[in-house]
Amino acid sequence: MNASTPAPAPAPATAAPALRFTHHGAVRGVTGSCHQLTLPDGRSVLVDCGLFQGAETSPDGAGAAQLEVKFSLAGVVALVVTHVHIDHVGRVPYLMAAGFKGPIICSQASAQLLPMVLEDALKVGFTRNQALIEGFLAQLRRQLVPLAYKQWHTVLQGSEGAAGGTCGLKLRLQPAGHILGSAYVELDASWPVPGAKLVTKPQTRRVVFSGDLGAPYTPLLPAPQAPASADVVVMESTYGDNLHEGRKTRRQRLQALCEHAFGNGGVLLVPAFSIGRTQELLYELEEIMHRNRLRPAAPGVAWGDVQVVVDSPLAADFTAGYAQLKAHWDAEARAKLAAGRHPLDFAQLTTVDDHAAHLRMVAALARSARPAIVIAASGMCSGGRIVNYLKAMLGDARHDVLFCGYQAAGTPGRAIQAYGPRGGYVELDGQRFDIRAKVHTLPGFSAHADQKDLLGFIGRMRKPPRQVRLVHGDDEAKQTLAALLRQRHPGLDVVVPVG
Numbered sequence: 001m002n003a004s005t006p007a008p009a010p011a012p013a014t015a016a017p018a019l020r021f022t023h024h025g026a027v028r029g030v031t032g033s034c035h036q037l038t039l040p041d042g043r044s045v046l047v048d049c050g051l052f053q054g055a056e057t058s059p060d061g062a063g064a065a066q067l068e069v070k071f072s073l074a075g076v077v078a079l080v081v082t083h084v085h086i087d088h089v090g091r092v093p094y095l096m097a098a099g100f101k102g103p104i105i106c107s108q109a110s111a112q113l114l115p116m117v118l119e120d121a122l123k124v125g126f127t128r129n130q131a132l133i134e135g136f137l138a139q140l141r142r143q144l145v146p147l148a149y150k151q152w153h154t155v156l157q158g159s160e161g162a163a164g165g166t167c168g169l170k171l172r173l174q175p176a177g178h179i180l181g182s183a184y185v186e187l188d189a190s191w192p193v194p195g196a197k198l199v200t201k202p203q204t205r206r207v208v209f210s211g212d213l214g215a216p217y218t219p220l221l222p223a224p225q226a227p228a229s230a231d232v233v234v235m236e237s238t239y240g241d242n243l244h245e246g247r248k249t250r251r252q253r254l255q256a257l258c259e260h261a262f263g264n265g266g267v268l269l270v271p272a273f274s275i276g277r278t279q280e281l282l283y284e285l286e287e288i289m290h291r292n293r294l295r296p297a298a299p300g301v302a303w304g305d306v307q308v309v310v311d312s313p314l315a316a317d318f319t320a321g322y323a324q325l326k327a328h329w330d331a332e333a334r335a336k337l338a339a340g341r342h343p344l345d346f347a348q349l350t351t352v353d354d355h356a357a358h359l360r361m362v363a364a365l366a367r368s369a370r371p372a373i374v375i376a377a378s379g380m381c382s383g384g385r386i387v388n389y390l391k392a393m394l395g396d397a398r399h400d401v402l403f404c405g406y407q408a409a410g411t412p413g414r415a416i417q418a419y420g421p422r423g424g425y426v427e428l429d430g431q432r433f434d435i436r437a438k439v440h441t442l443p444g445f446s447a448h449a450d451q452k453d454l455l456g457f458i459g460r461m462r463k464p465p466r467q468v469r470l471v472h473g474d475d476e477a478k479q480t481l482a483a484l485l486r487q488r489h490p491g492l493d494v495v496v497p498v499g
Contacts, residue, residue: 051090055410082211
């Protein structure tokens with residue numbers, strides 16, 4: 001099966017032309033999400049346009065080192081953004097540079113957060129010229145079309161009729177529970193019946209793009225609800241072969257890891273994405289500290305003396321953004337605010353802004369025995385400020401490293417995760433660093449749905465789909481999930497696109 005394939009169609013008296021799917025990313029792993037839905041008349045819509053990380057590439061050769069958009073934009077009428085993680089939006093500047101001037105449709109919260117993400121991405125990987133960046137951001141804001149959840153939006157106004165009718169496309173966004181503003185997309189496509197001599201009701205199909213689905217009970221966010229129906233679902237499969245721990249268990253394990261690090265006189269380093277994971281960790285750490293405020297974190301160390309360091313300007317900006325978007329928080333989080341607690345802005349939290357302060361913090365924590373938890377980007381250790389902490393502390397057995405998110409193949413994070421427990425080494429910026437710090441993984445903190453949740457997303461539909469296309473996952477995860485879907489839904493066409 002190629003990455004570009006038609007959707008299934010029933011067998012009416014007059015055969016209908018099929019919708020076509022082309023996957024420009026997230027078919028050889030979990031990064032670079034970019035999917036294209038093409039209507040029978042050749043016009044199309046893109047869903048996401050993300051950055052590749054590590055060794056992952058697209059079917060057309062794009063990868064971490066080749067960011068230009070090489071596929072044709074002829075007929076592309078809109079871009080839909082499911083959420084603002086960099087592996088879903090990081091190539092939007094390159095899409096616009098390639099000539100895309102259409103609407104960029106996203107949720108209202110994503111519309112506020114996306115300019116921050118792309119400004120940071122441009123500074124890191126493109127230019128420091130502020131005039132150029134401001135020009136790009138102004139153009140981006142002109143193209144943004146913020147939508148409220150559950151609100152239908154017409155992308156193409158189709159017309160009913162005989163063979164002269166035109167294709168139509170409308171969409172709506174539903175909460176996905178992954179990060180603030182995340183959405184899955186329901187698209188209704190319609191087109192005239194080919195060869196019809198009389199006015200005939202058009203053919204219609206409903207397509208759902210899951211984006212990244214969140215796990216139930218994710219802090220701050222309501223759990224996603226499955227759509228009522230779909231003909232085709234393009235679904236992520238990151239944890240298609242994995243079940244997460246319950247929230248209570250993972251919080252207990254996080255507390256135990258913190259106490260272990262503090263007992264050794266070390267620091268707990270947490271590589272984390274600036275958006276979503278950082279805020280979720282802060283929320284859970286505030287809860288741990290609140291519950292244990294009268295207990296020691298380690299011999300001679302009070303929980304009240306533990307410093308939580310967010311060393312990422314972007315993460316700090318997004319944490320402030322999350323705080324400003326309280327209307328999108330779930331009931332539990334709003335209840336904490338009403339009780340006078342501040343889960344994203346508590347007394348022991350320190351943010352580090354400029355680079356000089358960052359270097360001072362690295363040096364101070366590396367040589368001291370001060371109890372601290374450092375949360376810094378990037379989540380896969382492929383750049384950002386976490387790299388300096390790792391260089392300074394990986395070789396010291398007092399410290400601990402905690403991974404609580406997926407590590408893509410070819411990234412330093414994957415290498416540390418794989419070789420750290422065996423006393424191996426990792427290359428950072430071309431230098432070899434031995435790993436003596438203890439390395440831990442808490443997959444239960446993932447903001448992604450697990451196998452049970454993904455199966456439930458399909459299983460809870462009142463009208464099940466005819467086809468599910470699995471993307472955004474390693475091959476083993478996709479194949480495991482595909483087998484379970486076929487077993488539970490006999491006759492379901494499960495497609496695993498390949499590059």
